[in-house]
Amino acid sequence: MITVEGKWYDGKRSAKTKVILKVFDNGAIEVELADTGEILLRQNRLDARISDRLADTPRFLTFSDGSILETDNNSSIDQLLQKMKIGNWMQKIHLLESKKRYIVAASLLVLLIGAGMVKYGFPIAAKAIAERLPESVFKIADRQTLEALDRIIFEPSGLSIDTQNRIHNHLQSVINAHPTFHITLLFRKGGKLGPNAFALPGGTIVFTDELIQLAKHDDELLGVMTHEIGHLVHQHAMRRIVQDSLLSFAILSLTGDASGISELFLSLPVVVTEMAYSREFEREADNYALNYMQSHEIPLDRFADILLRIDKSSKNQGKDKWTGYLSTHPPTPARVKAFREAGSQKN
Amino acid sequence: MMWFYKDGNQEKGPISKDELMQLIKTRHITKNTLIRNEKMNEWRPLAEMMRPKSQTSANPSPHREPPRTPPPGSDSQQGAAKPIKTFNAQIPFQFKGTGSEYFRIWIVNVLLSIITLGIYSAWAKVRRKQYFYGNTSLTEAAFRYLADPIKILKGRMIVFLGFAGYSLANQLLPAAAIVLSIGFVFILPWLVVRSLAFNARNSAWRNIRFNFTGTYGDAAKVFILWPILIPFTLGMILPYVYFRQKKFVVENSAYGSAPFVFHATSRDYYHIMLKMLLPILIVGVFAGIVMAFSPRLSFLAVSIILAMYLYAFAYFSVTSSNLLYNSGALLKHRFKATMSVNPYALIVLTNTLATVLTVGFFHPFAMIRAYRYKIHHLSLIADGDLEQFIAAEVKETSALGDELSDFMDFDFGL
Structure with a gap:
């Protein structure tokens, strides 16, 4: 079971409710109030849009009725996505952004492309444009x-x-x-x-x-x-x-x-x-x-x-x-x- | 503590306590004049604000109400920890982004935008905004940027094609370009309205979106009609026009169904401009004289002018931004911005130098430094809890206006 602490906003009022999301091993989920344990929502399978990972910014789970669960617990959400085999290309972007060797490589590439453009690209382009x-x-x-x-x-x-x-x-x-x-x-x-x-x-x-x-x-x-x-x-x-x-x-x-x-x-x-x-x-x-x-x-x-x-x-x-x-x-x-x-x- | 008073029907201020005392002494403010301070939400006659006679001098003090019971809801926890003595709770905005973290996002954005010939730039924009929004929070609730990259991409493509068409027309038929430029005057108000609406409607906090409801007509008035008069008045009316534009932007903005209000007066903006222009004039004349008499010192004179420009830029950013927030309010909640000119000028100076010396690679760090300074000097003075805002029906907006204004570097200074 994965548990995620978060805050619940229903989308109609700005009121904040502390909740816990529980994802059971069979895929069913429950959202319950943190204070009383009262069940807010129960689904057989998680039916929510999960926002993409971006550094350590909070994640938002948007449910079909427009309510959201906001949580800082990125690792649990990533675990959840892995378990449910949900994925998109944005995860690859996050991978690029989080590994040091990719960042070093990207910096060098940008530097190289930039220098190449200044040294060769712009003069060639300018010549072509000027001629036309x-x-x-x-x-x-x-x-x-x-x-x-x-x-x-x-x-x-x-x-x-x-x-x-x-x-x-x-x-x-x-x-x-x-x-x-x-x-x-x-x-x-x-x-x-x-x-x-x-x-x-x-x-x-x-x-x-x-x-x-x-x-x-x-x-x-x-x-x-x-x-x-x-x-x-x-x-x-x-x-x-x-x-x-x-x-x-x-x-x-x-x-x-x-x-x-x-x-x-x-x-x-x-x-x-x-x-x-x-x-x-x-x-x-x-x-x-x-x-x-x-x-x-x-x-x-x-x-x-x-x-x-x-x-x-x-x-x-x-x-x-x-x-x-x-x-x-x-x-x-x-x-x-x-x-x-x-x-x-x-x- | 800043004070406001009513002169007839006109709201004046903010003024300091000393200025207020001066006005009382000179009898510009009498015991029947309505006054309030930045923490009060209603006007009171001066007489009611005076301390009992036992005090030596007439001394306005914050209006006291019996302490309120903490409102229900988890927000009150901060307030509940210490019993609420003050009328309002000051809640700071927080920012937890870092330069090194943002650098990673930025460099990937740049690289992928180059490799995809600009297509990725739409996703890059969303990721950049989401990084800043997501790391900004108030009452432990983060802000959220919701724009759809596909919409942004469409907007960008239309802007790109439009600009290419314009350049082509410019080359081939100069007359057509003139017609297009005149047409742009009519597009401008639309652009302002759409851009503000797109940004507001795609910004949310606590799952309630912001909104912008300004109309084309009003935008045309403050962004076209008033500015036309500027040359005829030798620029004297410029601060007034600027004030009207800010007023238009703030008063048409809303959080959910709650509109923002704006307490600043045109006088405040004249004050800022005057204080900025006087030193510029003096230094400018001085530098001119130096250059005229000793061309060898012109390098020095140019440095002085650059420094002055930098300082004026920092001064204007800080004071106008402080004024904007300090005179803005949402229902009974007010904002408090406490940026100072010198530290901000230092940040801008070091940022630009470092960005130039690193051929642009310092740029992401620079953005974070300036943004963090602003956010850390901004707080909300909450009057009661923040649980009662109600969502409004929000229409979907295309990204075209926003992309066009981005392209033209149109800055609303918010």
Whole structure:
């Protein structure tokens, strides 16, 4: 015989009655009042829904008239289920949740899947999505990004029309070599961004005045241009937007109902991972520039030279504190080295 | 002990005893003013509440009634152990869940949800809720979450398809997306009502379900009409709108056939907002000045702003939650919430840091810590026994509204 102490609630009023459930060896059951032994219910065979085991939370036996028996005695209820050969797949879930080795295995699996998604899954998915987006999305993205940058950071270019035309003409060959990318070159005063160049998703490429002033030879700008076109060819900007959304979504669904405050802080791992993605993109763009310059016989040192000068100018402004893991670009010496070595091999 | 008084027909308070004495001194409260404290269930004129003249000063004290005989039923056992001197018995809510136990449930939930491409997430939600409910108890009776995972799954699928359709429309026909966004304004009240109803009706204690009976029209008023006015009043009306929303939620909720009542006033919410906004303004201006004059210190300024944000978040969670419970009542039973800002802010801070540093694996522990703190600072001030609640006829509700509001991270702050 199995006996289970519990509390009885009839479902009509909130009154609590202490009871004892007795399950006899022949399968018959009795529910009797704990105080007086008066029989509340008698069944030839237990006819009740038994709630699933969940850690050590109370179990509820729901009888057909809507009354329930609530008990903390999980082991007796499990014994009862075993005896009556009642079972469902939820018992397997409880088994998973209660064995240490399963928990360790599950943690490792989740970690592995998570890392795999971040390293390979999201980039692949983002690439596939970016390739399938309609042309109009890229156009809208370009317009909105440029409008925002113009409002917040950029100022109209201070370069003379002559200078602008000279650079345009010098870069025309590389633009013409990529007719499908709708490349538009724009000049802006970069302000805080200093010497810099940007490739927006839809083919708009922005050079800052500071970059032009830093260049000592127009071929250096050609190098920068091919690097930016590398971003366009690999659709980096759009892939990055998609990747970031996927990543934020994944972190949110993992942590479930994140409150406002943790969302704020959870953006930290997102930012760090984004930067890792970004460095990968820079390497790809550098490779593209390297190949293009080599095949068009543009001296590779030109790109290395301007990279060094950009690096030096940002160091002078004291912006060098956040290199390495917290940088969007690979370290400049490594980039320069790649170009110098490729250049010297050729000679 | 907090006090309330009536100004004309308006209920005011809660105020502290000192504030009350001040109001008596300044004659805002006269001997005919109706007052009560948080333990009393009826209003009494101030004159009746004064101690006999032999005492040196006018000093309100809890209204005394002859001690009651303990009501029948096993609930009274706690009270019966020590003879009931106070009017009411304070019964604490209890929580016995642990972080390591919940971690096991959470990690299995996450793994199975990934492997089944999200299908298991419906069962995961039920198991998560059941863990928190089942470990929460009052008078040794646990709470129970009764939602059917299949219903939740259906709701989730509809939300998912709907969102996919919306995104598609957004890409292809921006005009259609605008129409859909406007349509959403009309869906919102429905969503609020359905979500609250689904949660309430699937929550039970002592085999009696909770209920929510708010109507679409009332929800539209407090969640659409009032908020529309916020920009036109430069946000001045925001605390009032927030108050109306809380009032709507509480007063339409019921346990069985017993409705919840809400004693808070809009003034209480203005008080909270003011106390929160002033320091933010001061620190914000200070940080702005620091950043403007010394860009090198901007890292410091950003840290200050983050700390301020965290503190403001904790302050608002704690004070608004305390206010909500302390001004809520069920029949004659009242609630008492005694959370404090600093310990809660510390919990939120350590939780977020640990969650970030462990790439999310601390999350289940964080949930338990915050929840336990809340529950351990909540009690029911029972007026008599808790055996007399009567079940109400409850309609079945689909999970769609709840899933949609889950998806959009809609928080009712309860």
